[in-house]
Amino acid sequence: xxxxxxxxxxxxxxxDDLVTRRGExxxxxxxxxVGGVDKADLVREGRAVATSRIDRDAAxxxxxxxxxxxxxxxxxxxxxxxxxxxxxxIAIWAARHGSRLAAARDGGVAKAxxxxxxxxAAAEAARRKGRAVREQLATALRTLSGGDPRLLKKIDGAxxxxxxxxxxxxxxxxxxxxxxxxxxxxxxxxxxxxxxxRLDAAKLDAIEALAGEIRKAGDAAAAVTASASVDQTxxxxxDGMNLLLLEMIIDIFDAGHxxxxxxxxxxxxxxxxxxxxxxxxxxxxxxxxxxxGPQPPATEPKAAPAxxxxxxxxxx
Numbered sequence: 001x002x003x004x005x006x007x008x009x010x011x012x013x014x015x016d017d018l019v020t021r022r023g024e025x026x027x028x029x030x031x032x033x034v035g036g037v038d039k040a041d042l043v044r045e046g047r048a049v050a051t052s053r054i055d056r057d058a059a060x061x062x063x064x065x066x067x068x069x070x071x072x073x074x075x076x077x078x079x080x081x082x083x084x085x086x087x088x089x090i091a092i093w094a095a096r097h098g099s100r101l102a103a104a105r106d107g108g109v110a111k112a113x114x115x116x117x118x119x120x121a122a123a124e125a126a127r128r129k130g131r132a133v134r135e136q137l138a139t140a141l142r143t144l145s146g147g148d149p150r151l152l153k154k155i156d157g158a159x160x161x162x163x164x165x166x167x168x169x170x171x172x173x174x175x176x177x178x179x180x181x182x183x184x185x186x187x188x189x190x191x192x193x194x195x196x197x198r199l200d201a202a203k204l205d206a207i208e209a210l211a212g213e214i215r216k217a218g219d220a221a222a223a224v225t226a227s228a229s230v231d232q233t234x235x236x237x238x239d240g241m242n243l244l245l246l247e248m249i250i251d252i253f254d255a256g257h258x259x260x261x262x263x264x265x266x267x268x269x270x271x272x273x274x275x276x277x278x279x280x281x282x283x284x285x286x287x288x289x290x291x292x293g294p295q296p297p298a299t300e301p302k303a304a305p306a307x308x309x310x311x312x313x314x315x316x
Contacts, residue, residue, distance in 0.1 A: 013063025165218025
């Protein structure tokens with residue numbers, strides 16, 4: 001892995017390679033760091049971003065952290081207060097686990113969707129064939145009816161309407177029933193009309209079988225698609241845990257950089273917008289500055305009234 005070059009922004013890191021380097025972990029170890037967070041909160045945070053965005057930043061930032069730690073001096077390690085090789089190992093493993101869950105979920109959904117699409121295509125093909133055969137059989141039966149009003153009414157009733165697979169199958173089965181009645185007509189006129197028409201018992205049996213296939217295909221197409229093997233809530237939960245772990249490590253490197261500028265900062269890119277409002281720390285409120293605008297003039301203390309002076313000729 002080209003992770004040795006710490007200043008190479010183009011270095012590419014892989015979660016699989018990082019797990020191989022740092023080691024496996026367990027769900028219980030992950031819970032040691034995030035187990036106190038309510039699951040609903042994890043799911044809410046996990047739903048805020050796509051797993052692929054977490055994957056990209058986790059691989060890149062954990063790769064940089066791993067490469068730095070393997071060369072870090074004791075002084076640099078001291079600056080990363082709160083970070084351990086164990087935490088990085090667990091965070092890397094959790095990121096890969098979350099990524100694999102999302103991939104399994106996406107694959108399962110795609111597979112289920114493909115299977116349903118195939119069933120729908122098969123049902124549509126059966127309906128197209130059924131509609132054509134329905135028209136064919138009804139036309140043949142009308143031709144063989146000899147204009148009998150009673151028989152024509154039966155044919156029209158059997159033809160009916162067929163907006164979906166179930167009603168189409170019912171219509172075909174009803175026309176087959178009328179067809180069998182037509183074949184059972186032993187009059188010379190009916191026999192003469194049937195001669196050479198290729199309408200026989202075998203043909204009606206084949207149409208009846210087609211009606212069954214149409215009904216079965218329609219039911220299969222309408223069936224609820226089987227859910228993927230991995231539930232979306234599980235994916236969101238792991239996304240939420242991975243966002244927390246990643247934020248922990250980003251914060252530790254930020255704090256370490258403030259203490260020792262030789263410690264790099266881990267700057268998210270794919271998750272930059274997600275982390276940005278969280279990482280803006282409110283500044284300490286400053287004391288109110290004295291007013292600088294014009295001030296009213298100071299009030300002079302009033303002087304005491306002067307003692308009256310005695311006037312000549314006026315008794316004191």
